[in-house]
Amino acid sequence: WWPDFDALEKMDLEGVKVMWTNYPNMPTGAKATPELYQRLVDFGLKHKILIVNDNPYSFILCGKPISILAAKGAEKCCLELNSLSKSHNMSGWRIGMVGGDPEMITEILKVKSQMDSGMFKPLQLAGIAALNQSPEWFEELNSEYVRRRVAAGRIFDTLGATYDHDTAGLFLWGRVPSKYAENGMTASEVISERVLHQAGVFITPGFIFGKNGEDYIRVSLCARPEVLDRANKKIEEVIDKII
Structure with missing residues (x-):
């Protein structure tokens, strides 16, 4: 359940700006590997496409969690989304995060700041407590x-x-x-x-x-x-x- 890179290379990618990926995958449960993440990064760099990986299942039955941001060159073309919904049993709390190059995050915040002004503080404190859980x-x-x-x-x-x-x-x-x-x-x-x-x-x-x-x-x-x-x-x- 991985991308078919051969098929992607045959497509007209001139107008493509963003590629969305989701690993570990929902709904299939397929895991990513460092090799897959590196290939995605190389693909994004080659075609000047922003790769956005949704990674909320990284702590569920994955062994050692991995991130696309660990791949070489990822800071130039990748963002990664994560959430406390699955990893900390906080589904519906809407506590999430995005990681990547600071310049990209700044651009996201320009839009985000016009959409809302932060979440209910007790939820933020609960999120802090969740992130402080031990291995x-x-x-x-x-x-x-x-x-x-x-x-x-x-x-x-x-x-x-x-x-x-x-x-x-x-x-x-x-x-x-x-x-x-x-x-x-x-x-x-x-x-x-x-x-x-x-x-x-x-x-x-x-x-x-x-x-x-x-x-x-x-x-x-x-x-x-x-x-x-x-x-x-x-x-x-x-x-x-x-x-």
Whole structure:
């Protein structure tokens, strides 16, 4: 789930000013590598395109977090966005940040200063407290997400779906055999419908994310392991009616 640089190079890029990227990726959970970030930076420098990477999942199931700003030359063509929403369980608080060259940040602030005048101070203080958490706090957070990912994997095992055991972010994707497609419905749609009606469990069908998701289903890691295990048990009880 990386950019197709060969295809990009064949495009007319003369009028392109900004390229938006998102790694670790949402919705796929694909991780970036230092090599990918360097290639993005080199692409931006070559074509004089500003690369803006959205990186809010950098602390969720990623091992050692990495940033596009660490790539050689990134300060000349890159900005990176981040947020406390995912990394510190503060979704909806709207506490985010942008990093990059000071001159670029100054230009952003010219616009931002005309849009608002800062957020509610207690939220800012809460953000400071969150940023002061120890590395052990993140270890505990990720240990919980690992338990949830394992539990979600058991659901896919029950359904005969294959999956990557090492994706990042708050979701796990499973690939279901395309043979389940029927009557104009994609494989993901068929399996999701059967699981919903037979087991009373809703699993997100990948087709809603576009053609590349037609053979995939998705489980959220926002549910506790015991909830995921309970869902799996309900599916196991009626699995002969599903696959």
